[in-house]
Amino acid sequence: MTIDATADHDVGINSGSAILGQPKGVYFLAFTEAWERFSYYGMTSLVVLYMTQALLLPGHVENVAGMASMKASLEQLFGPLSVQALASQIFGYYSGLVYFTPVIGGWLADRWLGAKRAVIAGAVLMSAGHFAMAFDASFLGALLLLILGSGLLKGNISAQVGQLYPAGEEAQRTRGYAIFSMGINVGAVGGPLVCGLLAQIYGWHVGFGFAGVLMLLAVVTYLSGTRHLPAARPAGKHRATRAPLTAGERKTVLLVIGVMAITVFQSVAYYQLFNVGLVWLEAHGNVHTLIGDVPIPWFNSIDAFFSIIAVPPLIALWRWQAEREPGDVAKIGIGAALMALAAALMALAAHNAGDGRTSVALPFVAFALSGIAFLYYWPTLLALVSRTAPPAIVSTMMGSAFLTLFVGNSIMGQIGGLYEGLGATRFWLLDAAIAATGALIVLLINRPLSRALKG
Secondary structure, eight states, X not given: OBOOTTOXXXXXXXXXXXXXXXXXXXXXXXXXXXXXXXXXXXHHHHHHHHIIIIITSTTTGGGSTXXXXXXXXXXXXXXXXXXXXXXXXXXXXXXXXXXXXXXXXXXXXXXXXXXXXXXHHHHHHHHHHHHHTTSSTTHHHHHHHHHHHHHHXXXXXHHHHHHTSOTTOHHHHHHHHXXXXXXXXXXXXXXXXXXXXXXXXXXXXXXXXXXXXXXXXXXXXXXXTGGGSOOOOOOOTTXXXXXXXXXXXXXXXXXXXXXXXXXXXXXXXXXXXXXXXXXXXXXXXXXXXXXEEOOGGGGHHXXXXXXXXXXXXXXXXXXXXXXXXXXXXXXXXXXXXXXXXXXHHHHHHHHHHTTSOEESHHHHHHHHHHHHHHHHHHHHHHHHHHHHSOGGGHHHHHHHHHHHHHHHHHHHHHHHTTHHXXXXXXXHHHHHHHHHHHHHHXXXXXXXXXXXXXX
């Protein structure tokens, strides 16, 4: 791995480039990610329902280029698939690959493109993918464009947040990632609300097309703030060569990979809410109000909304705790425990519903808890990677963090196919047990792992 010896990786915080004590670049990156997440979550709030209610039904599925071959391939591996099981598989592989490609995008940025060009190229590809979702025939091609674009954008924009802070500003760095995650969740709240409403009033394809417009706004926002972003450049044949990783750096990489692996358990449980959770709500949730039925995609906004409003009190809590503040690994464990509780509430709601419908109060609380769980584990993991990863491979390591979401979503899609066979109550208890496993692992190894990472 080579790197420009003159590249400035730390923009730093100074009086001329800070807002409320944070670099201006954090806010441009947060707003860029807000628009990107607005479009992404707007689309994902529709796609499972779209597949189960329209796209995969006779009269539509025949028009989707490549769908017959994909279904045949999946059924060779897993046996006959119902519409719901096929939709769960497709969603699982799509949402998993969205988080697999960032490791490739990070490597390309480290080696050739540079983070800025990678982010811009990724945003353009994602815009094209969202617009292609507006047509049945190009559905699978649209997913491919979104997967490739996300690979170039996600890890590289996350790595740029950490590069805004000089060494020694670890508390500020973690808070910067919390602000960045707030931007993510602003978009995640708005996307399902707007795209879900447009889809309900004007049809699925209008909701998907609007997501493409929002992605173009992400491109404009990012370009507007490039002067406030890190100046790191990619490696090249004329650049200085960085020394190989030391034994200590290699040990740190392995420890961080271990922490990443622990988060897979709660990722499986977390993303299941956006897969089977919406299918269950469509069938068993009482969403009728005095002004009409609440669009099911709106439930995807609940977790993101609570991820936003929980940021200020959590930061205040961590400041108040000072030396007693939980470490990064402990926070990840707390997130897993909260996610297990959220899934258990879904199991209770399913038990109450039986074969009929029930109040959505318990699912509402479950989605809200999942948002707080996300805030405990995902920004913490990004901050940990940014703080500990060797500088020569920081973008690649940040992309590797997204591999945990690839694994989690891929497993989530497989487990989602068990929903009809297990029944709703047992299915959500299984989901809770998966998240609880992650919490138990942290409880057992938190202290030695945290000590090793400090060293």
